Amino acid sequence: MSGGQVAALVRAELRLETRTGDVLRGVAPYAVAALVVLALSVDADTRLLRQIGLGAGGAVLLLFGAQSAARRGLLDTDAVRTLCAVSGVAPGTVLLARVVTTAAMLFALTAVVVPVTVVLFDLTPVGGWWLAATTVLALVGLATLTALAATLVAATSVRAVVAPLLVVPLSVPLLLAVIQIPATVTYGSTPLSWLLLAALVDLVLVTSAVTLAPWLEGVR
Amino acid sequence: MRARTPVSAAEGIVLDERLELRADRLLAGGQAVLREVDVAAGCGEVIGVAGPNGAGKSTLLRALAGLPCGQEVSREVPRPVGRCGVALIGHDPALHPQLTLAENLDLAVALAAGTRGSVPDALRRVGLQAAAGRPAGACSAGMLRRAGLARAWACRPGLLLLDEPTAGLDGASRTLPADLARETARAGGIVFVATHERQAFEAVAHRWLQVAGGRVREERP
Amino acid sequence: MTRYRSTDLVALALLGAGFVAILLAPTDGLQGVLQRLMYAHVPAAWLAYLAFALTLIASIGWLRTRHDRWDHLAVGAVEVGVFFTGLALVLGSVWGKPVWGVWWTWDARLVTTALLFLVYSGYLALRRGIDDPRVRADRAAVLGIVAFVQVPIVHFSVVWWRTLHQPPTVLRPGDPTMDHTMLAVLLLNVVAYSAVFVTLLRRRMDLARGERALEQGRLAPDAPVAGDAVVAPLPEGGERG
Numbered sequence: 001m002s003g004g005q006v007a008a009l010v011r012a013e014l015r016l017e018t019r020t021g022d023v024l025r026g027v028a029p030y031a032v033a034a035l036v037v038l039a040l041s042v043d044a045d046t047r048l049l050r051q052i053g054l055g056a057g058g059a060v061l062l063l064f065g066a067q068s069a070a071r072r073g074l075l076d077t078d079a080v081r082t083l084c085a086v087s088g089v090a091p092g093t094v095l096l097a098r099v100v101t102t103a104a105m106l107f108a109l110t111a112v113v114v115p116v117t118v119v120l121f122d123l124t125p126v127g128g129w130w131l132a133a134t135t136v137l138a139l140v141g142l143a144t145l146t147a148l149a150a151t152l153v154a155a156t157s158v159r160a161v162v163a164p165l166l167v168v169p170l171s172v173p174l175l176l177a178v179i180q181i182p183a184t185v186t187y188g189s190t191p192l193s194w195l196l197l198a199a200l201v202d203l204v205l206v207t208s209a210v211t212l213a214p215w216l217e218g219v220r
Numbered sequence: 221m222r223a224r225t226p227v228s229a230a231e232g233i234v235l236d237e238r239l240e241l242r243a244d245r246l247l248a249g250g251q252a253v254l255r256e257v258d259v260a261a262g263c264g265e266v267i268g269v270a271g272p273n274g275a276g277k278s279t280l281l282r283a284l285a286g287l288p289c290g291q292e293v294s295r296e297v298p299r300p301v302g303r304c305g306v307a308l309i310g311h312d313p314a315l316h317p318q319l320t321l322a323e324n325l326d327l328a329v330a331l332a333a334g335t336r337g338s339v340p341d342a343l344r345r346v347g348l349q350a351a352a353g354r355p356a357g358a359c360s361a362g363m364l365r366r367a368g369l370a371r372a373w374a375c376r377p378g379l380l381l382l383d384e385p386t387a388g389l390d391g392a393s394r395t396l397p398a399d400l401a402r403e404t405a406r407a408g409g410i411v412f413v414a415t416h417e418r419q420a421f422e423a424v425a426h427r428w429l430q431v432a433g434g435r436v437r438e439e440r441p
Numbered sequence: 442m443t444r445y446r447s448t449d450l451v452a453l454a455l456l457g458a459g460f461v462a463i464l465l466a467p468t469d470g471l472q473g474v475l476q477r478l479m480y481a482h483v484p485a486a487w488l489a490y491l492a493f494a495l496t497l498i499a500s501i502g503w504l505r506t507r508h509d510r511w512d513h514l515a516v517g518a519v520e521v522g523v524f525f526t527g528l529a530l531v532l533g534s535v536w537g538k539p540v541w542g543v544w545w546t547w548d549a550r551l552v553t554t555a556l557l558f559l560v561y562s563g564y565l566a567l568r569r570g571i572d573d574p575r576v577r578a579d580r581a582a583v584l585g586i587v588a589f590v591q592v593p594i595v596h597f598s599v600v601w602w603r604t605l606h607q608p609p610t611v612l613r614p615g616d617p618t619m620d621h622t623m624l625a626v627l628l629l630n631v632v633a634y635s636a637v638f639v640t641l642l643r644r645r646m647d648l649a650r651g652e653r654a655l656e657q658g659r660l661a662p663d664a665p666v667a668g669d670a671v672v673a674p675l676p677e678g679g680e681r682g
Contacts, residue, residue, distance in 0.1 A: 148583075148587060151580075152567060152580045152584055156571050158566050158567060158569065158570030162566045162567050162570065165559060165563035165566065166560065166563045166567070166584065169556035169557075169559045169563075170588065170591045170595070172556060172598065172599070173591075173594050176599070176602050180602060193601065197594075201591075201594055204590060204591065204594060205587075212504075212583045212586060212587070215579045215582065215583055
């Protein structure tokens, strides 16, 4: 695995994203629209809004974040895949590049979703650093899972349909870990176990990705 | 990938540095395209590949490039060639339409193995220096063809596989593929050129392979 | 032509016997007739988990050895597994409504089973989207491993989640104290459903083997090569002799 190759792939992929805006200009507005619809659907009950706010934000982030696995990025074009294969780029390198770019896009999406959720659902941050740390871990795990799913569906006819179907069910522990932090803090206990859960999921996913990478991307 | 390097003890010259590809069959799209393939090439050789449409020239080049073409394909690459990397310049120019020519070439160079040339020099060589900042999607077919050749100049591969490199090129740039093949072979590389325009490569090709009827045959002069 | 094996008939006979036993079993005092759904629900759920565990083993087997039979086992196990998962979910839901008062509850077993249903449906969709047999088997195997490795984490995360909030149900599924006759009927049905499972799995593996042979048939030494389909074009107004 080569750091230079990962950097080159990430740079090209992010440059492409700034040009096409698949995630930030395509997915993010829909995520905001979904939050607005969710907030509208529970009426003007502020107490209820506060109660479901974090869960709604997390769910929207998860569902729309999974969409970024279905986008047609640099590494989903036949030309670039062939280039990587012929140049002898290791599948692990390609997968790592996918994880890094997906994480960057998910963090950007989070930066849009969080303020909108706070405003619409009148949230007050409970759990502070615990919540922030667990969210970061959850995003890393989600990026790994999304990158794995994107690799599995790369260059297939079912990409758009199947990728979110693979990501969303397996990311349930990450969603639970994040949304349980404020509740646990409110009940007066330490949310360490939820933080550790997110870390455990990350560990399992990263280990699986590293172990199974040689069999991905078709070329060895 | 294994490399065999028996060296003559007396002179220290590498004698048996040959690229070898053997397969009972090569597949494309789940169908057999070529049978009983046994192709070998030495360093510094330029080999022309001729044959009718659909005969399997591109499949042969893909197999030589190490892309998956069915099971039990044995491919051996001489070590110096493997170190310098492989470039396949195919029908598809392998350029992303939303990246500029320079960005595309930068990516290819970053992914390539071995010593590499400069991207601006390569673009200048094919006469595209002024179009370096143009997205590949906004370039004509001939420009993309030239940019593909520039990719090979920039990556300096040990094994260069050109698939119909003259298609779409204008009169002034018609000699570019042959020049590229000659320079690559002089540097010790191996070149395969699949083409319908033999006359463009008669001067550089050391020998020709004929692909037809599912077989690859050596052409006897 | 369909060939019937003696094991097919055994499975059918066991299923019939199991059904008769369900009708003859004593009616549950508390839950009434609907409790009889348990005799199908429990075996279906157990076989669903068995199927996905088999998929995990087969996926590892494929990646290590690249023998086609592992891939056939994996696809067979997932297809049969998804069927039994769906059956377990539907029967459980129908049983749950009158007993718990809700169609659905956030019990860890329910959540995990539902998520397995979704992921392995995705597995089947993924296989359908890839033409190259080798790439298809590789990617499916990776998914078969990742999906099952995640199962315990999904399960325990939901358990922890539910222990934080008291579940709203009065009755928990799977009462450990059970009448002896009921237990015998349940065991008979577990055996019967397992026999059906094995039969279906073998059928599906036969089918996968057939599909593979069909793919291989196109590669026979005397089969035409792709280039044979291309001949010289006709001259204008001309007719080839």
